[in-house]
Amino acid sequence: MTVGSKAKMTVGSKAIKRGKASQVVDGKDFRLAEEIRYIQDKAAEHDLRMVTIGQFILFSTETGDAWLLDVTDKLAARLARDGDPESIHLEETDASFSIEWKGRYHINGPAFVYSDRKTGRVTTILGYPTRKIAQAS
Secondary structure (H helix, E strand, O other), X not given: OOOOOEEEEEOOOEEEEEOOEEEEEOOXXXXXXXHHHHHHHHHHOOOOEEEXXXXXXXXXXXXXXXXXXXXXXXXXXXXXXXXXXXXXOEEEOOOEEEEEXXXXXXXXXXXXXXXXXXXXXXEEEEOOOHHHHHXXX
């Protein structure tokens, strides 16, 4: 899969973990857009949260940033910066969804390193929950 492509995933039963609590959601009841709004709201509150859904991680930070990550393919899309939501292209139906990824990421110890597909810019960010992200990979 290339970074510029849209990842498409079929929705079935998904285990959703928010912090220590987890729940299983039937595919017809699961909405990625709702999880994105949830994590953007947490970023606006500058609240550190992490949600895992299959191969995806959504997280917000105390600095007001939020991201959606695909841990399998190391794809990333910023969802919020300094508490302000950022747009993401998401197409979602009852049976599937597709995401237009904006770049790639990798974890280098305590550093979250993001490479933007459009600009080629590489950004290194400290203070993200990199240990938990790496454990989920």
